[in-house]
Amino acid sequence: MDVESPSNMALPDAFIDFLNKNQLDPSIYTTSDPTPRYVRLKPGCEGEIEEIETQVECKLEKVDWLPGFYSLSPHVQIANSKAYQQGKIYGIDAASGAAVSALDISLGDHVLDLCAAPGAKLCMILDLLGSSGSVTGIDVARHRLAACRTMLLKYSLGDLCRLFVADGTTFSLLPIRVFSDSNSGEYPSDEKVNVYKEWTSRRPWKDRKRAAKERVSVASQLASPTQDPELIYYGKNSGVVGLTRSEIYQICHGSDVLRCGYDKVLVDAECTHDGSIKHIQKFEYWGWKTLQRRVLNAERTDDLTVLQLQLLTNGFRLLKVGGSLVYSTCSLTVAQNEDVVEQFLGQNTSAELLQIDAAKNWPCRSGQIPKTLRFDPMTSRTSGLFVAKFTKLAT
Numbered sequence: 001m002d003v004e005s006p007s008n009m010a011l012p013d014a015f016i017d018f019l020n021k022n023q024l025d026p027s028i029y030t031t032s033d034p035t036p037r038y039v040r041l042k043p044g045c046e047g048e049i050e051e052i053e054t055q056v057e058c059k060l061e062k063v064d065w066l067p068g069f070y071s072l073s074p075h076v077q078i079a080n081s082k083a084y085q086q087g088k089i090y091g092i093d094a095a096s097g098a099a100v101s102a103l104d105i106s107l108g109d110h111v112l113d114l115c116a117a118p119g120a121k122l123c124m125i126l127d128l129l130g131s132s133g134s135v136t137g138i139d140v141a142r143h144r145l146a147a148c149r150t151m152l153l154k155y156s157l158g159d160l161c162r163l164f165v166a167d168g169t170t171f172s173l174l175p176i177r178v179f180s181d182s183n184s185g186e187y188p189s190d191e192k193v194n195v196y197k198e199w200t201s202r203r204p205w206k207d208r209k210r211a212a213k214e215r216v217s218v219a220s221q222l223a224s225p226t227q228d229p230e231l232i233y234y235g236k237n238s239g240v241v242g243l244t245r246s247e248i249y250q251i252c253h254g255s256d257v258l259r260c261g262y263d264k265v266l267v268d269a270e271c272t273h274d275g276s277i278k279h280i281q282k283f284e285y286w287g288w289k290t291l292q293r294r295v296l297n298a299e300r301t302d303d304l305t306v307l308q309l310q311l312l313t314n315g316f317r318l319l320k321v322g323g324s325l326v327y328s329t330c331s332l333t334v335a336q337n338e339d340v341v342e343q344f345l346g347q348n349t350s351a352e353l354l355q356i357d358a359a360k361n362w363p364c365r366s367g368q369i370p371k372t373l374r375f376d377p378m379t380s381r382t383s384g385l386f387v388a389k390f391t392k393l394a395t
């Protein structure tokens, strides 16, 4: 089998079966024009494009419908280039960029990214946020979120960010502003010693020993719904420094959230990844048999749709009135997208689907529910992605 590019890859029978069962047209994956690779340029590096092109040994084509994005040949490896190593470019598919763009991030926003790892969208959110506001990144998988932390440090983007290993279906912490507004900096002397100091990767011996013990099994790297969120990183302007644990770990209750919830929430939910042919292609190496078990299994898909609805519901619970939430998946099945949206709207009368204004210039199709969007390799020359945007109405 030819694995050189998704466009000429023969799809395995099990995957074609899955597509047929989900009424998805296999031809969207096998376009004659291969889907390019995309990078986002770090703001401020626009004048260095020619130098970056020399370093990656390839021409970067500006994506005219998405600011800051460039496409390049899918065969080019960027990881060894100086531009990549210096954090001037990072790989992120243009459809993923569109999902973040749909959030309409503005300076000062407090943003929640409920399924943050490995972190390409989180990086873009931080890029767009600039110098004020905050980003709270959550992921259930400790090892994946640790990789996300490495990426933030590499790109020097973590200043306004805090990362928690937590289950996104039950995560309940408010954005930091609630406390920083009222924080006078005066603590009883016994609390003063327990305030968070500037974050350092050099952790006390006791912490390292505990972490090493936890790393013994991958299962123990997954947060459970009942476990306290574990703060594994915070930037120096993320609002954490100088606060006590009890201030950071305050659970939000219904009435707090309406007023003091997050301005923007991204729920980029776990899914079967069937929209990403690059992901499916990896099974050529992992073994097509595992594709059936790890991606296509019907029982697993049913579990996923329950998880997706729970993540969307909890993300929405943490959104303030008038805020925006984007739900996205890199699956193209109706079950994981429109069906989840429909169930969610049926259960949440204060949720309203929003038109994504910028989308009028995007090369995508409407989903089966008006105002929702679908990107696919054939229509968009991107990876497959479903995007829906909601706001919370006052009730």
Ligand SMILES: C[S@@+](CC[C@H](N)C(=O)[O-])C[C@H]1O[C@@H](n2cnc3c(N)ncnc32)[C@H](O)[C@@H]1O
Pocket: 096, 114, 115, 116, 117, 118, 119, 120, 121, 122, 138, 139, 140, 141, 144, 166, 167, 168, 169, 268, 269, 270, 271, 330
């Ligand atoms: C599609 S990936 C997110 C990609 C990420 N937004 C990015 O741009 O790099 C889905 C993520 O959801 C995480 N996840 C799965 N179940 C979760 C849960 N219950 N709570 C929080 N995160 C979860 C997975 O560990 C995975 O990292």
